[in-house]
Amino acid sequence: MKVKNKQIFIPLAALLLLALFNLAMDPSFFKISLGNNSAGDPVLTGYLMTILDYGSEVAILAIGMTLVTAACGGQDISVGAAVAIAGSVILRVLVGQGGDGTLQAPIIVAFLIACVVAMLFGAFNGVLVAIFNIQPMVATLILYTAGRSIAAWINNNELPIVTDQTFTYFGGFIPGIPVPTPFFLAVVCVVLILLALKFTNLGLYTQAVGINASSSRLNGLNPTFIKWLSFVILGLCVAVVGLIKTSRLSTINYSVIAKDIEMDAILAVALGGNALSGGKFNIMASILGAYVIQFLTTTLYKFNVSSDALPAYKAVVVIILVVISAPAVKDKLAAYGKKWKKQKEVG
Amino acid sequence: MPVKENAVLEMKNIHKSFPGVRALDGVDFSLCEGEIHALMGENGAGKSTLIKVLTGVYEKDEGDIFLKGHDKAVAIRSPQDAQNLGISTVYQEITLCPNLTVAENMYIGRGKSKLTKWRKMNADADRILENLGIPAKANQQLSDCSIAVQQMVAIARAVDMDCKVLILDEPTSSLDESEVEKLFGLMKDLRARGVGIIFVTHFLDQVYEVCDKITVLRDGRLVGEYVIEDLPRVKLVAKMLGKELDDMEEIKDENQMYKGPDERVIEVEGLQSDAGIKPFDFYIKKGEVNGFTGLLGSGRSECVRAIFAADKVVAGTVKKNGKAVKITKPLDAMKNGIAYLPEDRKRDGIVGDLSVRDNIILAAQVLRGFFRPFSKAEANKFADEYIKLLEIKTASADTPIKSLSGGNQQKVILARWLLTHPEYLILDEPTRGIDIGTKIEIQKLVLKLASEGMSVTFISSETDEMLRTCSRLVVMRDRKVVGELSKDELTQSKVMETIAGGGME
Amino acid sequence: MAKKNTAAGNAAAGRKKLTESNLLLLITVVIFVVMYAGAMVFLQKGFLKPQTFFNILNANAALIITACGMSLVMITGGIDISVGGVVALVSMCCAVYLDYMGGNVFVSLLIALGIGLAFGVVQGYLVAYLDIQPFIVSLAGMFFARGMTTIVHTAPFNVENETFVALKNTRIYVPGMGTVNKLGKYVPAYVEIGVIIALLVVVVLFCALKWTKAGRNFYAVGGNRQSALMLGINVKRTRFLAQLLCGVLAGIGGYVYFLHVGSGSASHASGMEMNAIASSIIGGTLLTGGVGNIFGTFVGVLSLSTIQNIVSSIGLDQAWWTGITVAAMLCIFLIIQSVILRRRQ
Amino acid sequence: GGGGTETTAAPTEAAAAEDDATEAAAEDDAEEAAAPAADGELIRVGIINNDPNESGYRTANDADLKAMFTEENGYDASFAYSLKNDEQITAAQKFIQDEVDYLLLSAADTSGWDSVLQDAQDAGIGVILFDRTIDASEDLYLASIVSDMDKEGETAVNWLADQGLDEYNIIHIQGVMGSAAQQGRTGALDAKVAAEDNWNLVTQQTAEWNSEKAQQIVQSVIDAGTEFNVIYAENDDMAKGAVAALDKANISHGVGKDVIIMGFDCNKWALEELLAQNWNYDGQCNPFQASYIDEVIKKVESGEEITEKTIILEEKGFDATTITEEDVEKYGI
């Protein structure tokens, strides 16, 4: 229990730090105003809402990424490409080939098909990792290389646009609810995974396999299956993000959609204090980590940092955060503290 | 400069705490030139910690270390420092690099030369290996060697170093008798050359065979230092445990044997796994304790692993209570009431970063099913119950198991399997690395469980331990079952004879 | 009995003589040779010309160098995904220095080394002495390098410094390897200066890893960090050294890249870190550490770009086939590797 | 194979050039070896392009090239796609070794091409640039068929100036830094902002042709509460992202509304937005270069002089108030 609390403390502290910084620089950062969007529905706007909105994509991916990391001791770098595939599938089912943008199928059907496809690709990664014992980062390099091409292939390189209004709800607002839908979807995913962790042994099994696959096997677990399963779950997360991403603009651009999102997802896991070498994990910490990243991005945008120079600032903050939370640093500080105390006593 | 005369090493007032545990509490220790000094104590007494403090693996909280030839207390911050100061060590868990060759493992991290001269190194290593009769080649990858060979390589490395202090932390736990003899020969040679040797073991016989002095630790505190002649066995044990050990000779009591119907719980025929044992037949009756005996590497572990389907089973049938059952993976075996405590604790047993609690409930939880996790309260109850029952020394049930001492880790794994309430319990070297007191406790426990109707297979490298507990022994040689002993045949000499291949067949 | 045991042990030793590193290297070399020979037989076209092979070298000299650095850290069980960013930053800084600040070529080389060194030192310190996960450290390193590149200068531009251009256009002709082109002109095969540097790096590192104590320490630390510590190896320093070398090699690689393209651009070497990792792995280095071979990495780079060359030579008609085919070949490669490794165990 | 004689599918000018080709070849023996079309063989072209799914523009461009360089038209074409300059250079080297007759190139980066092109020239391979210029000596290529990005920018900025606003508070969303399109379109706006007092840049950020990033950038400006009345996005995709952010915040845009929306490329869907008066302006960027390239090749094959090295495509800008259905059909890509 103690350890867990400690772990979640890191992203929380980071959030607090960022919040304080913004408060000091410009308190209007926290202003949230209720307005109407162009369809006339009430929406909340403000930086905080933007953070909830955009942070949710990474947060959802961080759920699956945490499980994969815990079970396999490695990361999936193909999620961005897989999001492109899922999005492409959704559009393909929704408007068909060469369609005029009107819905050819219910959105839910498109989404479910995307789920299946994304889980299949997750399963493919899972097979490479769990059965062929290829290290995750390398195994997923394959889909990373092929994913965006496959996405383009699915739609025959066309860039279909959905004209239907309801489709924009998933990346925007549902009429009458002023909170961004991506945040809702993230909440749903988080609740689902927390329920799964509470009412099944997913957590225990994943950790056991991640820490010691050999002894897990002798305890009746099937490490292969559990590793594979983590990738399939990640596939599901990918499909949800695919829906959000395509819905935001009602279209897709295969080569840039969800670009580099894998790095943010991995970063979220790490900022959550989870070991990237697998084993014990804390999903909530990862999710908070995701919002920390978005908080940071939004803050930087606010200060009008040029968007292509933004990574440099992000890097500095990330390094500061991980250095502060590194056990070695804590130990050293503690040791200095002791020495200092001693000196004081002596003196 | 050490205070004592002709002491090569002196440790004064050593303190070391881990979160929640005071592992060492003001321990003094001194080692003289040309002596073999046994460091004794229960599991978790702090022996390994003392050694790791000495060799710079852990930073000590307090205390000083003096070495001969140094005026002031020496600062040892890393094993490298220790090595440079002439302290060479064989740690409790084998600490070699599996991806390197045998020769490299013997020479890496030593010497001044900046280059690796492969040919010379391999030749040197081969010579040492041959001298010590270690069945390995210098250019072989270490991970291709058996545990015993790896242990010998670690010893060969330590011994080959030109050292003033040699530390051996339970080096004999995975060696067979002839290898132990060889090791003792070496130790005596080194003693003659004036090397001070610290020797940690739980085998009392070995202590009395080679040691000159004994230092006893209990619960991280120093109990005392004794000359071997002054401390007979019984007294030593009492010092270690802090109480008299009741009757360690005769624990097998005919009257307490299981009296139920005479049925065969598990019966296998022509069983064979891909680990390379010949097909074998085997049965065990309800309430029976039997054992597999044989030399190291004779295939005892492979046999029981095949029964548990820990290795891939390629042929044979298994019957449970007379009915044929299909066991193709460990879960099948568990569902059929079989439990297996593996011999390689670190690799196959513990789940290092998980808490003691999770490690205890793991198997029971898997049996109960994916969708039915134990509640927190239940898990705590089980954990507390077994921590108490087996007297597991841990700061709390939340402590990660990897920070427990070796023996206590073993107890946790045992607790794990007891919690599944198996009908048939397989214990592969359950007492390896376990202190004498606990050893007896475990033996007693095994017999008690058997008397309640559990069938137990007990594998141990110590024949007398087997004789004390088992009512039937299966003898193995060259990965084949070569005989079976029971009743009157259960004597040390008869067993030896059979193992060597003189007797039956 | 004892005798028999020894005999069996020896037999086992004989059978399994290849260490993991060597086995993986063998697989890579065999697959590469088969692949290239296959391309020569079935695709012909340019593959019959030696220059095609030398072009692979020319285009990948920088990748070879950075991949070697990557292999070093991977052997110690780390990873460094900042190398692509460092390459871009080096090119940009050198370009700006040469063109806008009228600098000289020698100093620009020092700048490249300095940047690599700086990244190596900082990342090495964070990884080795503060024990922060290398992936995160180098991810931040990558972000930082990429961001800095655009801060230094946004738009790409060609460098016109004369000495530099002369150096960049220097061709080292390979004797006896030319071909007659369709104009009837004899064109001697050539390599660029970068290739010589790359080959030097490969040879030096190969020897260093094989024959120096420090090199072997890399393997020990990667194999089992705890054990390495107990064996008396200075684990922290070894890890630091690996990360440092990787940074420096990324700096050198950056300069070689810069020599090859002759321009500074924020988009230079994008994705190079992934190519470096993939090459290392194809070459038989394991991400888990302790296993790997620099020569394998060299062959890995060649394999990867041969795959790309084959794909572009097949003349696939749709853009998406490029990505898919490269991925498929990578997949086959990895599966073959995995199956053979499994067979061995 | 079809061969060069079946020229029905080729544009008429090209067919005329073909006739000349036979004569020219007869006259000029030295040229014969290098003119495979003359003896009925296919002309081998290596085409290096950016990934077609980069944008609608690129998709149209790729489709156009594919339709032109077919066997029926006398070509044997190999394609290589990449958004990365170094991969493109590698592909070019490969094509040179494969001894294609022509290398058609749309470079990802303007820089870094001179030595490759030198190689191509040494190997007797004609290089034709399309869509994007590069930073290299003119002697190294036969022709370059490009859009005049500077002019595109100027047209757009002039249009904006004609709107006669009191104050121009502009959100400027740039393409990938360093691409010719970005440089041209940014240059014009920057010059104007520098020159006029009432033109201000609220923010100037690159969204790298990426609509999501554009959305985030605009979102951030909205969150900050800064006033603005123009969004100048350097392509349609980014304009779309910007508009999505406006819609969320209920900021009206289009003809006669609060914010002027400007885009480039003339995607069909973008022109439809114009038609619906949701956007105000879209600058054309003509992706149809294939017929011009074909013409150049035919000319070279027939030994003709290439008179103008740089062919600049005709391009217009569309205003929402004047655009017609026909325009959408005709110019939409």
Ligand SMILES: Nc1ncnc2c1ncn2[C@@H]1O[C@H](COP(=O)(O)OP(=O)(O)OP(=O)(O)O)[C@@H](O)[C@H]1O
């Ligand atoms: N790394 C660690 N972190 C936390 N606690 C530890 C750690 N190492 C040892 N301990 C604790 O210190 C105490 C002493 O352990 P130590 O390993 O020294 O025992 P030991 O005498 O060697 O026992 P054994 O005979 O079982 O090997 C134990 O209670 C153990 O739980």
Ligand SMILES: Nc1ncnc2c1ncn2[C@@H]1O[C@H](COP(=O)(O)OP(=O)(O)OP(=O)(O)O)[C@@H](O)[C@H]1O
């Ligand atoms: N003849 C042999 N040649 C090579 N390796 C052998 C040989 N015999 C045994 N081994 C190896 O020695 C190890 C020990 O074998 P096994 O576990 O069957 O022995 P055991 O009888 O259980 O003895 P223990 O458990 O005391 O080590 C195994 O890894 C096995 O592969």
Ligand SMILES: [Mg+2]
């Ligand atoms: Mg110990």
Ligand SMILES: [Mg+2]
């Ligand atoms: Mg055994």
